Amino acid sequence: xxxxxxxxxxxxxxxxxxxxxRDVSLQVGEGxxxxxxxxxxxxxxxxxxxxxxxxxxxxxxVFLRGxxxxxxxxDIDKARAKIGFVFQNILLFHHLRALGxxxxxxxxxxxxxxxxxxxxxxxxxxxxxxxxxxxxxxxELSGGQQQRVGIARALAMEPEIILFDEPTSSLDxxxxxxxLDAMKDLAKKGRTMLIATHExxxxxxxxxxxIFQDEGRIIERGTPKHFFTxxxxxxxxxxxxxxxxxxxxxx
Amino acid sequence: MYEFIPKYLPFFLKGxxxxxxxxxxxxxxxxxxxxxxxxADVYRGRTASTLISIYVEFFRGSPLxxxxxxxYWFIPQDLLGMRIDRLMAALLVFTLNxxxxxxxxxxxxxxxxxxxxxxxxRALGMSKLKAIRHVVLPQALRIVIPGWTNEYASMSxxxxxxxxxxIPELANISxxxxxxxxxxxxxxxxxxxxxxIWIFFSVKVLEMVYERVKIPGFEA
Ligand SMILES: Nc1ncnc2c1ncn2[C@@H]1O[C@H](COP(=O)(O)OP(=O)(O)O)[C@@H](O)[C@H]1O
Ligand SMILES: [Mg+2]
Numbered sequence: 001x002x003x004x005x006x007x008x009x010x011x012x013x014x015x016x017x018x019x020x021x022r023d024v025s026l027q028v029g030e031g032x033x034x035x036x037x038x039x040x041x042x043x044x045x046x047x048x049x050x051x052x053x054x055x056x057x058x059x060x061x062v063f064l065r066g067x068x069x070x071x072x073x074x075d076i077d078k079a080r081a082k083i084g085f086v087f088q089n090i091l092l093f094h095h096l097r098a099l100g101x102x103x104x105x106x107x108x109x110x111x112x113x114x115x116x117x118x119x120x121x122x123x124x125x126x127x128x129x130x131x132x133x134x135x136x137x138x139x140e141l142s143g144g145q146q147q148r149v150g151i152a153r154a155l156a157m158e159p160e161i162i163l164f165d166e167p168t169s170s171l172d173x174x175x176x177x178x179x180l181d182a183m184k185d186l187a188k189k190g191r192t193m194l195i196a197t198h199e200x201x202x203x204x205x206x207x208x209x210x211i212f213q214d215e216g217r218i219i220e221r222g223t224p225k226h227f228f229t230x231x232x233x234x235x236x237x238x239x240x241x242x243x244x245x246x247x248x249x250x251x
Numbered sequence: 252m253y254e255f256i257p258k259y260l261p262f263f264l265k266g267x268x269x270x271x272x273x274x275x276x277x278x279x280x281x282x283x284x285x286x287x288x289x290x291a292d293v294y295r296g297r298t299a300s301t302l303i304s305i306y307v308e309f310f311r312g313s314p315l316x317x318x319x320x321x322x323y324w325f326i327p328q329d330l331l332g333m334r335i336d337r338l339m340a341a342l343l344v345f346t347l348n349x350x351x352x353x354x355x356x357x358x359x360x361x362x363x364x365x366x367x368x369x370x371x372x373r374a375l376g377m378s379k380l381k382a383i384r385h386v387v388l389p390q391a392l393r394i395v396i397p398g399w400t401n402e403y404a405s406m407s408x409x410x411x412x413x414x415x416x417x418i419p420e421l422a423n424i425s426x427x428x429x430x431x432x433x434x435x436x437x438x439x440x441x442x443x444x445x446x447x448i449w450i451f452f453s454v455k456v457l458e459m460v461y462e463r464v465k466i467p468g469f470e471a
Pocket of ligand 1: 015016018019020038039040041042043044045046047
């Protein structure tokens with residue numbers, strides 16, 4: 001078992017009239033790529049947000065490299081700086097150019113000097129092939145380009161893990177590929193990633209493990225091969241069949 | 252018709268100078284008041300919001316001229332038994348009044364960017380304060396400019412309320428000139444023209460500033 005980077009332990013998230021997560025436990029080891037999938041409303045975003053402590057679970061514990069983030073003494077800001085987050089609706093900083101979006105955290109969170117931040121940011125932007133667009137404002141970029149900047153923004157912080165919340169689902173079909181390619185590159189470089197996505201092509205190619213979630217619970221886990229040949233639960237089988245039928249993904 | 256105007260021009264200009272001070276100082280200080288009130292309203296608890304809404308409703312709910320009289324005559328002199336300078340009283344009440352309006356504009360701008368942009372900033376590891384400073388405000392203070400321009404124009408005209416406490420600003424001066432010369436029509440049309448030029452060109456400048464600093468493709 002490689003070192004555990006991020007961990008959820010018996011996590012519950014209870015909202016006023018809905019329980020978004022029911023006793024979810026999950027570990028992501030160093031260098032692992034895990035894909036989280038399941039119907040809309042099954043709690044994928046909530047789980048990712050809890051792991052990044054963007055929302056605090058109502059019960060259970062969250063760890064980063066063994067440090068309990070749910071403890072009252074935890075320095076959450078410091079922990080978040082080590083957790084990359086890529087959003088479904090991208091959320092670039094509107095007022096900053098692509099480069100500024102990537103340097104902001106380096107300068108204001110890590111406190112790097114300007115030149116060093118710039119070099120690190122350029123390196124991250126090159127990794128997602130956005131080095132030619134550094135002087136563009138978010139509104140001047142396509143959705144796929146914006147999301148690649150979003151990935152570079154997370155990447156530049158040299159995080160322990162990157163959490164992706166359906167990074168391509170807000171994009172037009174023809175723009176998904178460039179983002180998925182960037183993610184595959186990161187996977188090849190051994191980054192630790194937890195990715196909520198319905199891109200089954202990507203999952204088959206890149207995932208070490210897939211996790212099927214429904215109604216706030218983890219229903220089944222296994223390798224891509226397991227899920228694509230012989231999933232053991234009906235729910236997972238039906239969901240995968242529906243993905244194929246709706247053409248969301250060609251498995 | 253307007254041949255007497257040059258003779259009185261120095262009075263008009265002196266009046267205009269007072270009006271400038273009565274507009275610009277409260278607009279600037281009111282910006283600080285409005286900014287702090289907006290931040291406290293959005294980011295502090297319920298108590299802060301309640302206090303702020305009492306403040307805002309008080310200053311929005313009565314005419315500026317009445318507020319000026321209250322703050323010059325009744326509150327300091329009758330209630331507290333002290334004399335205060337007319338100009339100081341006017342600057343104070345105008346600042347509080349403008350701050351109340353500016354708070355509304357600034358709060359609206361903050362709320363337009365707050366939620367998502369705050370999430371993205373916090374996810375990078377920024378503290379709330381840093382996120383406000385480096386992400387929320389740089390955007391909010393740009394998109395607030397058009398609303399702020401309205402407040403500028405409105406405040407510039409509202410300086411005439413200071414005549415109620417005897418400050419020789421432009422409206423006050425023109426009343427005097429009209430009574431000295433018995434040439435009301437010419438005096439007031441000329442006065443209106445001065446206000447118009449002042450506001451028209453200021454608004455043009457503010458619009459140019461906005462065009463320069465606005466975020467490409469992003470208007471709330
Ligand atoms: N802030 C919130 N307040 C109340 N309910 C929420 C909130 N966030 C999410 N939920 C609910 O929790 C459930 C799981 O949502 P989510 O994690 O977004 O699912 P998914 O990402 O899998 O689509 C949904 O029923 C959703 O409506
Ligand atoms: Mg979601």
